[in-house]
Amino acid sequence: MFEFPNKTIERSVVELNKADFVSDQMVKWCPGCGAHAILASIANVFPKIGYRKENFMMVSGIGCSSRFPYYVNTYGFHGIHGRANAIASGVKIANPNLSVWIATGDGDSMAIGGNHFIHIIRRNIDVNIVLFNNQIYGLTKGQYSPTTPMGSVTKTSPQGTIEHPFNPGELVLGAQGTFFARAVDTNVKLMTEVMFEAARHDGTSVIEILQNCIIFADKTHGAVTDKEVRDDSQIHIKNGEPLIFGKNKDKGIRLNGTQLEVVVLGENGITEDDLIVHDQYQQDPGLHLMLAKMYPPHFPVALGVIRSAMYPTYDDLVEDQITRAKSSSKILCVDDLLNSGDTWEIK
């Protein structure tokens, strides 16, 4: 097991398991919804992370994804639409000893709460954002979202949408994000792995889950997740390893000038040495951005940890400033404050 850089959160003295995190509430998502697999991944990863179970905190906004806290036996707060990231900012700053997890969707964090999403990332507050991207508004029954592909027919776009969708990865990196990972809801193992990596990362971690909404946007990620195509439309990237994919592991990605290019190993003298070796820790987000933008049909979608760069976190800096102020200020209690500056006695 990796050593956690985060020393502030108390670890459990006993070994925990899945059952420690199952709540007594009935799970009310539709049968076949991708959220069930995300819940299973969380139940897998929390015991692995190994913090005291009382030190986990789940925060959510509104939407199907945001019912999540009720189903996990931790401290939890179900907020209001779009504000999960703002509420969680207060939680983490007020108590940095908590491992804060945010369950949010493409409506909650990309639309109504877009402002809070970019600012929590910019500040690098040490929380973990699990972004359920099903490219549709599910709870309000099928209106398009900011990630719905252009041209999609939905309840509010009978002739097809005329909006350019966000790619969440671009938004994260544009907001100077320090951690971005992507997974698909059909792969619990991968989700568990990237969630673990997110927990290890000091700073705002965003995990985009390509999630299926079986009722209102079924197979919206089909081009990426369908069994027949997934070997050629997904690339599982790993730190320190060359970018190889395909059913026969014979395709790769190289940098041709300033552009990414899909190449076939063995063709035109291409070898593994020509391929990009993934470095998730590099500070410069340039290549990370290019990887985050890859999408079929010309490229496979990058899954795994795309970026995990070290920067100071907001919550650590808050504590540092308080420590410094306490050691240098003459005002150490409110009586000191009340009597500071110009005061005089009247008898």
Next chain:
Amino acid sequence: MSDQTNFIEKEDVVVKFCGDSGDGMQLAGTLFSDAAALLGLDLATFPDYPAEIRAPQNTIAGVSGFQVHVGRKKIETSGDFVDILVAMNPASLKSNLKWTRPGATIIVDADLFDEVTCKKAGYLTNPLEDDSLNGYNLVKAPVTMLTRNALKELGIDNKTADRTRNVFTLGIIYHIFSWKLDSTVSYFQTKFKKKPQMIEANKLVLETGYSYADTVETLGSSYHIAKAKMPAGRYRNITGNVATAWGFLAASERSGRPLFLGSYPITPATEILIELVRHKSLGAKVFQAEDEIAGICSAIGASYTGSLALTTTSGPGLSLKSEAMGLAVMTELPLVIVNVQRGGPSTGLPTKSEQSDLMQALFGRNGEAPLVVIAASSPADCFNYAYESAKIALEHMTPVILLTDGSLGNGSQLFRIPKVADLPSITPPMAEPNDKDYKPYKRDPETLVRKWAIPGTEGLRHRIGGLEKDNGSGNVSTDPMNHQVMTDLREAKVQKVADFIAEQGIVGAKKGDLLVVSWGGTRGTTEAAVEELQKQGKKISLAHFYHIMPLPKNTHEVLAGFKKIIVCELNSGQFVNYLRMKEPDFKYTQYNKVMGLPFTVTELVAKFNEML
């Protein structure tokens, strides 16, 4: 310095400094009030400035003023009419003359009264030359020229010199009162520690102004104000916004709950944010959020986590926070929302004061979302009411809105410094670790308050949120009967707070001909007006309300003692309509003003006389 023998003994004097915004009038007023405070006078101040940082020069729109009322008697307002007016330019003279007492001393910078500036202010002729000011004691001081000349020997250019003209006028004022210059000089020494030349320059200009005043015959005699008779204790000068911030810091220390402020800058509330962020040594965590909504939502997150959570704003920001206030009501978490009211609606009058957010504070949320509403009445008592708001929020697990306003927030007053240990204790209802009986919405049968279980505590993991809760278990519930029960409980819980607040006080007899009712920042004026009429033997009393929701338990009894009731407020009648709803047995007359200005004692006395 000068040998003043010819004193006029005064009870109180109102001084106003006004000029272009950027002329340093706010600073001159502040330095003057600090000097007065150190000399043992009681005082109240009222800054009056435009929303623009630098409005067009020499226009009425750009006039910035700072009024100071000093006296040996108890000073309750910043004063209706000005006794000594400093007017740096024609625009500031024009906009302030109607508030200046006949026979008042007017000090102008004569160098700034030319054809162009007079025209910009809307004067057809130069008021210094057309005899229109004959009824005043006019001092035509060549402030610009004398300041520049004085600083020439220090090698200071005219542009820099002009920035010290405010200090020159301060010198004149100090001469009028025969005050020493020490406190102001020591301010310069601290302020310009790294620029010794500016210490020298400001000191020189201050002395030049003082000496100049010695040569002006029209100034005649000097004023003398004896020390005010105030209760013994240690005092300081404080603005309402700073007092608010300090009240919360005291509540945090006394309750043992760490302070968290989530806030977005907005006039005139920003100073609370600025003040709290200075006190990290007291453990205050201050988060300047990306918007008003994030301000309150981060505070709600911090509250769930166990902090004394605050958000500060003004009217438009309160609108943005409405939905989140409902969340705090539903989750029954402690939270104080400070609304430093300004003129509305919309952006309205950002730098002017009004009491027009009362209905919004009481009812401005979706659903039935009762919360506690408290209003402070003076800059200094912002400390006490901030403290009480925090105490009620923490002990009753409820959001509380604290209403102040721009005049209170920016105005200053003398403040008798309390000892934190003497303040009332604050005991939040913390849940004990591993409490087998803990349920998120299990209530104290007496107060109806639920327990506060803080993340990290062993054996208390639970989930809450904005969906309706089952009473007791706190699970999501859509049961119709439960919703009725919870709606009633939320209301009853807030009403129960009435058992823990002070009874409604009365200034004057409990029975009489006329009861004046006021609330919030108007107390100084309504009290002064009522006392003036009481001295004349009129049967008039004042009931000034601090607790709006819930109302004090004896409210009915207080109102019942009088033949007539008049409710005075700086809006179109919001508190009076609330009283009509809550206490419908009485007939209320209302007196309202929505001009972005405070009441004057004169207008209130006239109105009350009409009714008596």
